[in-house]
Amino acid sequence: MPFPPQLRIPATYMRGGTSKGVFFRLDDLPEACRTPGPARDRLFLRAIGSPDPYGKQTDGMGGATSSTSKAVILSKSSRPGHDVDYLYGQVSIDTAFVDWSGNCGNLSTAAGAFALHAGLVDPARVPGDGICTVRIWQANIGKTIVAHVPVTKGAVQETGDFELDGVTFPAAEIVLEFLVPADEGEDGGALFPTGNLVDELDVPEALVPGGRLKATLINAGIPTIFVDAAAIGYRGTELQGDINGDEAALARFEALRTIGALRMGLIRDAAEAAKRQHTPKIAFVAPPADYTASSGRTVRAGEIDLLVRALSMGRLHHAMMGTAAVAIATAAAVPGTLVNLAAGGGTREAVRFGHPSGTLRVGAAAALVEGRWQVTKAIMSRSARILMEGWLRVPAETI
Structure with a gap:
């Protein structure tokens, strides 16, 4: 026919x-x-x-x-x-x-x-x-x-x-400005949905020894779950092949992402995570260290403030998602988050982080207003x- x-x-x-x-x-x-x-x-x-x-x-x-x-x-x-x-x-x-x-x-x-x-x-x-x-x-x-x-x-x-x-x-x-990338509501729950800079998640011991995992849950640019690389057995220098070829590791990250999404109130039950693949993101952070990027270039610890690796749609990203870079910039600007601590702590308006393909500098303007953190904008350059x-x-x- x-x-x-x-x-x-x-x-x-x-x-x-x-x-x-x-x-x-x-x-x-x-x-x-x-x-x-x-x-x-x-x-x-x-x-x-x-x-x-x-x-x-x-x-x-x-x-x-x-x-x-x-x-x-x-x-x-x-x-x-x-x-x-x-x-x-x-x-x-x-x-x-x-x-x-x-x-x-x-x-x-x-x-x-x-x-x-x-x-x-x-x-x-x-x-x-x-x-x-x-x-x-x-x-x-x-x-x-x-x-x-x-x-x-x-x-x-x-x-x-x-x-x-x-x-x-x-x-x-092309310079991008993300204006008010998170709105701090009256309950203090938008930028940090739980109201905490660091949460302790209950997780199955099969995923994390001890059944507890610290995480910074933030909604800036895109909802993101940040965890310490060392707490889940990584160094923060991993490339795509180190993670994406390991189906057990990917399943573990998805399980942790689901637990974080539930704590953030983004899903009502674990089954919903399969239909919400784009958000939230999950990323792991570590202090600076030397590593070889996917291009073969050596990134020196002295060039960067911290290491970040992030997963998107169930796979380790080859570089860094732009929205996750906004989340990194925002979390780094707030003293006490896991991102800020990995970068050395203290007050900072910009960070350069290492990702699988190299480095990226991002910035954010954050201030503590009446006991709540507020971010007016985050900035980065792309093409x-x-x-x-x-x-x-x-x-x-x-x-």
């Missing part, structure tokens, strides 16, 4: 930071996909190539890693003081699931650049040469991000000499560029 031709949807494939994703203008989507629901999820899944029992996403735009299984929708913002609304979907690789529960900090960089490429920013606000400030409303988490995008002759400058560990080639630097633009094709029955 004959089959209908594929749908053709305008799309742009972009790198942002150490991630890649498919970008859409909301108005370019099929009408059924312009509002949240099953049709939009089916489109994202088919575009990226999921669910794929082979774990390769061969029949889609995904790259079979958490860093490359992503899609984004942008539109002009109706919210005062903002240029665009930015909605992010983390697409599961092997299951039919799109997680809308959090942001992607890396693709936030590309969102600012794409907003200009796609003509979503008022032309009167775009300089001929210089820096264009793009005000982004992050719709997943209801936060403001300000992207400072370099512009040459009225267009985004993509090439440059800014180097980012985890990205092979240099590009133009972004268009890899390909044109038409994305998906089978007509997808919608």
